[in-house]
Each structure stands twice: as structure tokens, then as C-alpha cells.
Amino acid sequence: MQNHHHAAGAFLHRRRGWRSAAFLAALLATAPLAAQAPVSVDATAPAPAPRSDHLHLGTGTGPGGTLGVNSRYLTRDGKPWIPVMGEFHASRFPAAYWEEEILKMKAAGVNIVATYILWNHYELAPGTLDWTGDRDIRRFAELCRKHGMMLFIRPGPWGHAEARFGGIPDWVVAATATRGNDPAYMAEVERFWRGLYGQLRGLMWKDGGPIMGFQVENEYNLVGAGQGREHIAALKALAVKIGFDTPLYTVTGWDQTVYPRGEVVPVMGGYMDLPWAASPKQLPPNENHAFRFTSRVSGDLGAQTKGGRRGDADDDIENTPFLGAEYGGGLPVMYRRRPLMKPIDVSAAITTQIGSGVNLLGYYMFHGGANPLANGRTLEETQRSGGYNDVPAIGYDFQAPLGQYGEVNPVSGALRPLHYFLNAYGDRLATTRLYQPAVVPRDHLDLQPLRWSLRGAGDAGFLFVNNHVRLYPTPAHRGVRFDVKLPGGSLTLPSAPVDIAPGASFIWPVNLDMDGVRLSWATAQPMTRLADDKGPIHVLAATAPGAVELAFDAATVASLSVPSTRDAGGRMIAKVTPKAAPVTISVTGKDGKTVRIVLLDQAQAGKAWVGDAFGQRRLVLTDADLFFAPDRMVLRQRGSGDFRFSVWPALASPKGSAPIARGRDGGLTATVPGAAPRTLPLTLERTPGEAPPIAIGGPANAAMQPLPEAHRAAGAWGFTVPQDALAGASDAYMEIDYRGDVARLLDGTTMLDDAFWDGRVWRIGLKRFASRLGHPWTMTVMPMRADAPIYLDEVARKQLPATGQVAEIKSIRLVPEHELVVTQ
Template sequence: MGMGMGRGPGGTIGVNNLYLTRDGRPFVPVMGEFHFTRTPAAEWEEELLKIKAAGVTIVSTYAIWNQLELAPGRLDFTGNRDLRHFAELCARHGLMLFLRPGPWAHAEARFGGIPDWVVARTRPRSDDPAYLAEVERFWRGLYGQVQGLLWKDGGPIVGVQIENEYNLTGEGRGRQHIATLKALARRIGFDVPLYTVTGWDHTVYPRGEVLPVMGGYVDEPWSAKTVPLPPKENYVFRFASRVSGDLGAQTQSRARGDAEDDTADTPFLGAEYGGGVPVMYRRRPIVSPIDIAAAVNTQLGSGVNLLGYYMFHGGANPLANGRTLEETQDSGGYNDVPAIGYDFQAPLGQYGEVNPVSGALRPFHYFLAAYGDRLATMTARAPAVQPGGNGDLATLRWSVRSDGQRGFLFVNNHVRQQAMATQANVRFQVKLAGETVTLPSRGVTVPGGASFFWPVEMDLDGARLAWATAQPLTRLEEAGGPIHVLAATLPGKVELAFAGDTVSRLSVPSRREGGRVIAEVLPSRRAIRVTLANGRTVRLAVLAAADARRAWVGDLAGRRRLVLTAAEAFFDRDRLVLRQRGAERFEVAIFPAADVSASTPLSHGGDIYRATVRGTAAAALPVRQVRAAGEAPPVRIGGPARAAMQPLPEAHRAAAAWTFTVPRTAAAGFLEIDYRGDIGRLFDGADMLDDAFWDGRVWRVGLKRFADRLGRPWTLSVLPLRSDAPIYLDESARRQVPASGQIAELRSVRLVPERELVLTAR
């Protein structure tokens, strides 16, 4: 393959037709998108630590051209645009970096990120010499920022994505344009282990020169439909094609994409599995943690060997000389998105808050860190009976990834907004080279909404786990030897079946059956001792599903540890930082145990530390209405999507407005705005701080970012939402809209403090 230099002081990155390698070993990284220009530089380091704590190993970032060049010929890499500093922070904390320099990024940015003046006088996304000259100038500026920080130099940058969602053909376009851009990147100096292109929406590229990366989203906010979508293919295991359906490319093609014919020669890599979905003007879906987790489970069960998310961390669009840079239909884009808000319902939100979806995804990430080298070599195998299509909600969906000797069984019984049939008395047959494994020993019930994977013939440091009705989470080391941690996946007891020739006894009641030692255990934080046939011991802990969602894995005081807490967590050398909104009482368990201290008094019982961090309680802010709502104009229909269009600026004259003052003491907290309407906008004087399209959720605004603006009046405006607006809202939100007329209403504005507990390990 036409990849660049893979060797560097940090080791060797390689690739074959099945998986990535690090120092010659199979490697399944987790990649999460985080846009440096969409978060203040002062917050980068802490946000990167949060990303790392969630199990991400590679940070990917667009270098959005029009957010870096605010005036013709004046690239700006200072302050919040300091790419070099961002890359150095990734290196400091052991995170790899994947650079996505476009030049077309999409990213819900104006003109896909290409500056207006380049669009106006060149032929973008082609081999037009005038366009390529502008791209070369931009890319040389980027290279100047990252020179010396490539993987070969000991830096974090392991890859470059060329263009995005490229399916254009014709003179100066097509495969040749991607080849031209790659050659330009190499000539400038971007010599990296991996070069990729996006592989969906009928993409074209020079095969052998770049690796296609895949994606999928559980809803389509770019759709023009105003009703729930049919069942998405992301919930069905893939055995033929890696390519999802519509992922929102702004250009259309009906030709067969090159990625469809490249599967034998390239590994199954992902870059844009939605960690959430954006809220766009005409379509505002709200996704749940299981919506996202079930789709991730099916992709892993289909063979994905790079789990890449878009977005993993939300952000805020910067302004350029007072002008907004978001994608709009009025500027020729296919979508209308908020001018500033780019939260994306991601695991880490726009203001760095940890959202519940994080807890549903982290177990996958920790599994890949501990056992991904095993999964990487395994290919997806289809069961004899498969669903008849995306809409078949009665047939159980499952897959096995196996190397012939061992494997992992993936099961999905969840589809967003659909009621899946409960599957009773379920057992599976997995054919391996020497035997057919039938598991579990007795039939189980798989309820609708369940999604999980189980190990088959998994080696646990000498104990061969024939199967478990629990999902592997991580592996820890302590003085007594290794501890393998699993997580329960179904209600009730978990069945553990060991090969009888590798295990002599367990520390819990067990039975011998068919050459196996089988135990049924209730989930617990207490480890089970497994005595091997040779007398050595291995321990196994089976956590409850709720504990798995509270799990964090990271390095603390020189040792890999598992932390169980309902709080948000990240690791910073010898410090474990815990935060939570509102609640005063912290509770945390650390395995293996650590000797910790805190400035706040700690109580310690068993494995659990407890502390209370007092402070100002959550409270409603007094607000004063300063303008009543006028009549909102009818929603425009048109644009490239021929669907509902975002109102013109003049429409906001109909917005209702309220004013309130946030105390200067409230910087360590969030503003929660409970409103009903079409568009909410928050102002400090003439400066818009944030905006949102109402979707039924409470709008949360982090106050730390605006600390220098606190103590003076802010204004909230709410444009009325007409009952006849042809936009999609989930049913929970639609029920809050009157059957006729319009709504522009403010229920409350609350201050919710964020409390912090820092534990220092000795």
C-alpha cells in the first residue's frame, strides 16, 4: 500500500489488508473527533485528558480552512487556532493525532470550510491550477505548524485524511484529484504512516494509495423527511458491504463507489461512527445511549478494526470578523445548523460535560485497549439465519468474529425507535476448527433493547474461558496476579464456563459438565479466584451492567486502575479528578486499591471512598421579560434540500426576549435554560454567546468559558415555533408543541454548580 514512513521513536505503525499494527502487533485503536478551532485553547489540555480517560487512543481533528484564514492570504495559527500547541498537548498525554486538512472538510462549515474568496475565483475540489495553488499555500502553512511533530519525528501525527466525501468525476476531478492532493501532501512534507479517504456515498479514489474509512449514523438530520426514519442499516451486522447508506455528502453520485471493490485489499476502518448526531433546522432527532452503543456493537461485530467517532467532543463555531461560518442552505449548503452551537449530542458535549452516552461506549474502548490485538485478527462470520432486511424486527441479529480457534459472539436486539421482539430460550452454536461450541448451557431470554458481545474460548492468562454470558471489559495487574474484568449483559446470574483441562477449581460453587467447569454468579465487585490446572491462580470480576456504565480505566500512580463512580472522571499523572453537576456527595471505588488523599475529608469503607463537597446549591435565576413574542413568519421551503429552511435574520424581530444576570461567583457551573420555541439565542449585549435549535431538551451552557462576562445582564431570545412548521421533532418534543398557533415560552433559567473532588495517589 502507498503509505508513508511508519517507523519513529514511538514505535512502528503498519497496516495490512486486515488490521493496523503497532510494533508488529495487531492494534485496534479508538479514534475520536475533536476540533481544536471549536474549543478555546485554554480548555484543550483538560478536554484531551477527558478524551483519553474515555478510552480514546487517537484524536482526529479537521483543520477547517476558513476558521484558520479569516482574511485572504492571512493564515492565523495563534490563540484558539494554534495547531502546533494542540498537537504538542496530544503528544504530552500519549494521544496519537490524525490530521484532516481537507481542503474540503464539510464539518457543517460554510462552503465545507473553503474560504469564500477561494470559492469565488477558483474551481474547488478539482485539479484547477488556481485552486491547487491556494490549497498548497494553505497546506504549507499547516505543515509549518506541525513540522517535527510527525510520527517519524517522535510526534503524535500518525495519519492524514485527504479531502472528504469525495465522489466527483469529470475533467480535473475523480481519482486523479485525490492522487494530486496526496502527491501535494507528500511533496510538502506530510510523510505519515497512514493516508485515508472517506469511503461512503459512492466515493472515488486511487486504490492502493489511500485507505478508505467508513462511518454510519443512527439518524439522518440532513434528511428532508419530517417523520421517523425506517430502521437504519447500522443496526444490522454487515457481511457483504462495509459502506453505510446516506451519510450526508453534499454532492451526489449514482456510480458504484471504489470502496465497494476494495475490501479484499484494505482493513475495515471507521472514522465517522456517530458518537451522537447534530440537530439541524429541519430535523432534530434526540438519540439515547443505547441507540449509539447498539450501532457500535454491530460495527465491531461486522469486522471494524478502527473504531472512529464523529464527533467525540462537541464544540462551538468561531466567528470571523463578526461573521458566522456555519453551513446554511442560503449559502448553498445542504443543511442549516446553528451559527455557534455544535454540541452533536457527543460523549463530551460542547462545554466538555460528560454525557450519558460516554458510559455506554467506554466499555467497548477499554475492551479494545486490553484485548483488541485478539479481535483484530478475527473476521466476521454470518449465522445461518439472518434478518430479512433492516425492517425485520423479529429475527435475532448476531454475528461471530473468529480466527477459527476462538472468537467473540456479538448480539444486537435494539433498533432506534422500534420495538424489537423478545427472544426466549436462546442458545447459540459457534463452529470452530475443532468443535462446535453451544452456549450458554441453558437457554436465556434476550429482551428487546439488548445489545452485547460474549467471549468464546478466550484465554485468560492460562484459564480458557469457553464462554461467558458477560462482556470482557479490561485486564488489570496487581501483586496477586492478573484480574480480568467482565460486565453483565442480561438480568440475573452470569454463566462462566471454563475448559476443564485448564481449571481445577473456582472460589465459587461450580459444576462439571461436558468437560467444562461451569459457575453461575451474581454480578459483584468481588473477584472470583480461578485455580489453574498447574496450581497458579487468576482472578475474574463480573461487574453489574450499571457499574460498567460507571467504569473508568486509566493510569494512576504508575498503575493501570479501574475506577467506579457516577461522577465524571479523568486521570492526570497522580491525580484522579472527579466532577459532577449539582450533587454534593461523591463516591468512588478504585481497583487495585490506591493510597489516596484529598483536600476534602474522605471516609473510607471497604474499597469505596466517600466525600462531600459543599457549596452553592442549584437555584433558579430571576428573569425579566423585556419583549413579548410577535408572530413568527411561515417557515420557508426551498434550498438544495427543497425542505424547511432556517428563518432569515429579519424573522428574529418576532422573538420573545428575557434578561437575567449570572453572578460572577457562578463560573464553575452551568446555566440550564428550559424553554419552548424554534431558536434560542443567548446574548451579552450585541455579542451572541451561543444558540440552539429547540429539540425538547434543556439547553445547557457552560459558564467557565464566559467567566469574564458574568455579573452583567444577558439576554435570551426565543423565536416562536409555529405548530405548522414542517420540521421533524421526536415525539417527546412534538407533544410539547400546541396543535395550532405558535409557542415561545421560558420555563426556567437555573444555575447548576459543578463540584470537583481531586484525589491524589501516593
């Protein structure tokens, strides 16, 4: 299946012959369903023993414990470990709010904060590094330590990150031969890295700090004198000489990356669309919705340079664990391509990659941000500055789980159950081997066969299914059962055939040990494990409407609190239908101890939060956004002050910043007073003119964003946000419904934010602009031409006229964010 990946990546850059995405969609829609023969997998081959003597990495032991790396997985204090890592750039977010954003990431199940330290964000003038304010990287690291979050640093020197020159300052680009062992360049890198180390001294893992990893360069595939493996080796040696001694050194492993094997470990990634592609058309089905059995490398992740040979990562599979660093938590909106991500687009791809063997789930981005200015200059990547892409000057929302202004986006609810699963059961998953089913798709373009995998160790494991592909219909698979051949004998599950609907994506357990009770299988996804004074609680989430089947090994069960039947294999089969409130099932083991299962339906799983609150790990179900602090839980909600939430294990006597009452269903309710949403009056200050035709050119030979002078054609609307917009609120958001090409928000001549229109309402948080409230603001909208050679998803394209152009603001709403603080 994986032999097609590199060919697919080449197509996307070179636009080789593809009949058309529309043709493929029509073909798939009319194709008959494949016959539903039994699906099977042989999982009897043992996993290879892990080894680590060939890896030359840094010091893994410190006051916080021991971190290790072997050929198959990461370890923490000697135990297998699958962390969740999320990218968040300190320099792209106001320092005043770093702490609560780190807590939001932790509440979403993230264990490691990854951060690019973009050189040109910190060196604003030649030879002067600025570590103050939003650039105070030491304070950022210390906040991670304070809240038990590890930190993985990515200091380039070339980072990309949609930054000008990949983050290398203009004067370094002008004066040296970058991205190689040119002595002048390496001297500049050493100066930058020594300055950084001066800020982070004493914060390495071995010192009791949070810094557990260091990425060397990024997307590096250059070969030649002073380049290739030689350059990566020189950079790592420089980092070690300076003092960056970390348990893990990595390089990105895609796009024909080369590196000195054994000195660094490759990390992988994948995105659900390719906004850096040149084509203005819908792309073929994305490979990240297909399971990987022979390669870990995605075909195209947007490297700015072209490798001239096979990369090293695929040849290093037997020596290195499958680690991820850049699985898309969303996607950037670039000028020529503006794809929109639905939550299932992201969660289905992540489920598939975990099911392909990923043993470190790393996201880029997990938290959006805003590009800083450098003495009035913008620092974004543009084609006219030699980059491959045009991105907004300021906006870097990335459609991420946490947005540019810290708002929790719907994709968070789709991903959190996966993170909590890895937090609770990752030690078991890490040691598994990936097994390929007997029948698999021909390649990632083949949508007809069922897509699934098994990760197993001995007689236990997890079964992964994905029947979702972004923008393409997948067939219903009717009457499915899985035949799993294990060392101890075959298992066929579930007890009766089930239908797998288009869009389904899930994980099922196989022979899961639940504190002495063996769950032979469940048509539900394990989510987390809790405990109280009555014993352990395992939380499972239904993966389809209707009854969930739970099959228990009768040899481990004395009694069940729900009716069950016996199958021919001696298993106790229970069918439980989720209800409006979570269902609790008690299982008494043969040892007399009780294990409880809390069963959620699909909607409840998307409202679930898991974290440490008041000295205990708890599950909270709520429509509100939430994060945990040591002495409180903070719930936030846009537009409504009516809060409803449930907590397991229950809070004995919850108190709140507003009175908390118990509802009829045992849940908790509170009403926080505050302003209601309102619409702001607008004044047309400048009528839109005629937008010039979009130029084609640049390194991508594709649509280029308008020149600055072209914005004279933009329409302008004036409005004022009341000075009291934040009164009684944790924040307030402007929700701007507009149509056009490029939008800019200005206070006088100061640009506060900008965006390329993609069909969404533009949401802007106001608390960071508190000192500017009450000023007359202006929003400009560059007209979008109907003939623009720009890719938009169909949902956006339908909002545009068939001919001519459009530049309009339909409305600007002011929506307060209400906050409830819960204490015990």
C-alpha cells in the same frame, strides 16, 4: 443484506414511496414472534493471510515505535491493534481547556484524537493564516503528544463538518474551481497546507510526534476532467511533497467515493438517524443497527455531491482493513430534523459495527464544540449559502460523549465499556474473520430474526448480539442458544437457553484465554484487563439481569472460588449473580497461578472508568465524571459535592482536595463544600410576536431556518448571572428549560451561543464566559409554530401545543460543578 443499503440512501434524499414510519411501527408491534429455532454459525473457514505490499503509504517507524497497515488490520510494533479514535476540533473549543479535554477523551478509552483543520477557521482574511489562540494547532498537537495520544489530521481542503463551503474560504470559492485540479485552486490549497505544515513540522510520527494519519479531502465522489481518482492522487502527492509523511493516508469511503486504490485506505462511518434528510417524518429503521456481511458502506452519510457510479470502497474490501472514522458519537441538530439520541441508540450501533468487522473505531463527533466567528461573520453551513443543511451559527454540541462545554454526557457511560474492551482485547479481535450466521434478516428493515454475528480466529472469538433499533420495537427472543461450529469442534452456549430482551446489545467471549485459564464462554461482556502484585484481573460486565454463567475449560483450571458443575463436555459451569458491590472470582490454573475475575452488573459497567493512575492501570467506579493525570485523578460532579468512588487495584493511602474516608462497603467518600443549584430570576423584555410560516426551498427543498429579519418575532427575557457563579466550582452550568424554535444567548449585541430546540434542557457552561458574568444577559426565543414542517422526536413533539405557536422560558437554573482531586 447489504444490497439494500444504497437503495435506502436514495430513498432518504428523494423521499420515494414509503407507506409511513407509523404504519411500519404498528405492523411490527402486531407481528407474532418468530419461532426460536436454534441459531448457528459455521466458523471453520480460515481467515485470509494479511498482506501489505500493495499499499503505498507513509513512514511508519519512529521513536514511538512502528505503526503498520495490512489488508486486514492495523499493527503497532508488529502486533495487531484496534485503536479508538475520537473527533475533537481545536478551533471549536477554547485553547485554555484543551489539555483537560484531551485527558477526558483518554479516560474514556480514546487512543487517537482526530481533528478537522477547517481552512476558513484559520484564514480569516484573504491570504492571512492565523495560528494563534484557539487556532494554535501546534500546541494542540503537542498536548496530544504530552499525554500519549496520537493525532489524525483532516485538513480538507474541503472538510464539510457543517462549515460554510465545507471550510473553504469564500474568496477561494469565488476565485477558483474548487474540488478539482484547477491550477488556481491547487495553488491556494498548497499555500494553506504549507502554512499548516509550518506549524506541524517535526510532529509527524516518524519524528517522534503524534501525527499518525492524514485524511485527503472528504466525501469525494466527483468524476470528470481533473476530478475523481486523479484529484485525490494529486492531493496526496501534494501532501507528501510538502512533508506530510504519515503511516496512514485515508479517504472517506461512503456515498460512491472514488480514489486511487493502494495510495489511500477508505474509512467508513454511519449515523443512527439522518438529520440531513429532507423528510420531516420519522425515517425507517436505521441500517447501522444491522450487521454488515457483504458491504462496509452505509447508504447515506450526507455527502454534498452526488456520485454518478459505483464507488470504489466495496471493490477494495479484500485489499484494505475495515477502518472507521465517522461512527456517530451522537448527532447534530439541524433546522429541519432534530432527532434525539438515547445512549443505547449509539452503543447498540457501535456494538453492531464492531461485530461487523470494524478494526478502527472512529467517532464523529466524540467532543462537541462551538463555531468560531471570523471578524464578526459566522462560519456555519446554511442552505442560503449553498449548503445542504441549516445548523446553529455557534452551537455544535452534536449530542456527543463530551459536549460543547466539555460536559460528560450519559452516552459516554454506554460507550466506555466498548472502548476498554478494544483497548484490552483488540489485539485478539483484530485478527478475526467475520462469520455470518445461517439465518440473517432479509435486510435492515427486517426486525424479526435475531441479529448477531461471530468474529473468530481458530477456536476463539467473540459473539455479538444487537436487539435494539432506534425508535422501533424489536421482539423478545426466547430460549436462545448459539451453535458455533469451530475448527476444533462445535460449541453450544450457554448451557441452558436464555431470553434476549428487546433492547439488548452485547458481546460474549468464546474460548477466551485469560492468562492461561480458558473461558469457554460467559454470558457477560469482557471489559478490561488489570494486574497487581497478586496477578492478572479480568473485568467482565453482566449483559442482563440475574445470574451470569461462566464456563471454564476444565483442562486449564485446578480450582474455582465459587461453586460449579460439570457439563458433558468437561467444562466447569459457574453461575454468579452480581451484587451491589463488584464480585471477585478467583480461578487457579493448572500451572498454579491465580487469575481473578471482577464481575460488574450493568449499572456498574456504566459507571466504570479505566486509566493509568499513580503508575498502575486501574478501574474506578463512580457516578462522577473523571479523568486521569500522571499524578492525580480528577472527579467532577454537577449539582452535588458528595462523591463516592471505588478503585481497583485499591489505593494505599488516598488523599484529596477534600478529606477522603472509607465507607462501609470499602468504597471511598468525600464531601466538597460549595454552592447549591439555584434558579435565576427572569424579566420578560419583549413579548413574542407571530412567527412567519417556514419557507420551503434550498438545495434540500425542505424547511429553511428563518431569515435574520424574522427574529423580530422572538420573545426576549433578561437575567443576570452573578459574578461569583464560579466561586469554589470547576465550572457552573446554566440549565435552560424553554420551548420554541431558535434560541439565542446574548451579552448586549454579542451572541454567545444559539440552539435549535429539540426537547432537551439547554446546558451552557460558564467558565469560558467568566469575564462576562455580572453583565445583563438576554435570551431570545423564536416561536415554534405547531404546523412547522420540522422533524422532532415524539418526546419533544408532545411538549408543543397542538395549534398556534409557543415561545417561553420555564426556568433557568444555575448548577455548580464540584471537583475532587485525588492524590496518592
